[in-house]
Amino acid sequence: xxxxxxxxxxVICKSGTSVxxxxxxxxxxxxxxxWYRQFPKQSLMLMATSNEGSKATYEQGVEKDKFLIxxxxxxxxTLTVTSAxxxxxxxxxxxxxxxxxxxxxxxxxxxxxxxxx
Amino acid sequence: xxxxxxxxxxxxxxxxxxNITCSHNNIATNDYITWYQQFPSQxxxxxxxxxxxxxxxxxxxxxxxxxxxSSTLSLPRVSLSDTAVYxxxxxxxxxxxxxxxxxxxxxxxx
Numbered sequence: 001x002x003x004x005x006x007x008x009x010x011v012i013c014k015s016g017t018s019v020x021x022x023x024x025x026x027x028x029x030x031x032x033x034x035w036y037r038q039f040p041k042q043s044l045m046l047m048a049t050s051n052e053g054s055k056a057t058y059e060q061g062v063e064k065d066k067f068l069i070x071x072x073x074x075x076x077x078t079l080t081v082t083s084a085x086x087x088x089x090x091x092x093x094x095x096x097x098x099x100x101x102x103x104x105x106x107x108x109x110x111x112x113x114x115x116x117x
Numbered sequence: 118x119x120x121x122x123x124x125x126x127x128x129x130x131x132x133x134x135x136n137i138t139c140s141h142n143n144i145a146t147n148d149y150i151t152w153y154q155q156f157p158s159q160x161x162x163x164x165x166x167x168x169x170x171x172x173x174x175x176x177x178x179x180x181x182x183x184x185x186x187s188s189t190l191s192l193p194r195v196s197l198s199d200t201a202v203y204x205x206x207x208x209x210x211x212x213x214x215x216x217x218x219x220x221x222x223x224x225x226x227x
Contacts, residue, residue: 004160006160034214034215036217043204043217043218043219043220044161044204044217045217046214046215046216046217049214091158093160093161095160095161105151105163105166106151106163106215107163108153108160108161108162109160110159110160111158111159111160113158
């Protein structure tokens, strides 16, 4: 099946630093990717929709200047958490819709656990 | 986007069949029903997808009544490794976003 690679799997950083998370579709092209965050014992919350070659669409309540999304190619989307603070500590998950082929399924990365000290 | 409602948790024993029902009363004509499984600290994993009637694959079956306002995920003969959170999602398949509900935390006991 299609594989979505997400890196890093875990990151610990100091408050005030920026962290970049990469999401790659390894064996398919994805015009659209999504970014979710998940707090312990809670469901996934959609943060934004990332479209290749255009600006991301953010869900209500998500700061676009805080969570920078870049989707520069059909296989790569990045999420940068700028000036991270302890309240940004969470599990971040990306997903991708294949542009062609198995378009009925949304494939997920393995997630990134961000801990801000 | 259609909202889904599932039981928050379920308990089962090894070897039993588990059925998890999801309600989606305002499902749209173009919407598919998709179930995902998630283990702690991992991304969700696709289990099964259907539009109507019954779908079966190597790991599960999905039953969808004619009105499509609900669906039931059936896991045959569960094992301890099936302990996870199961999410029912409803949405179209043309690259549209999917919204996760609360999910069902399934606990399989020996």
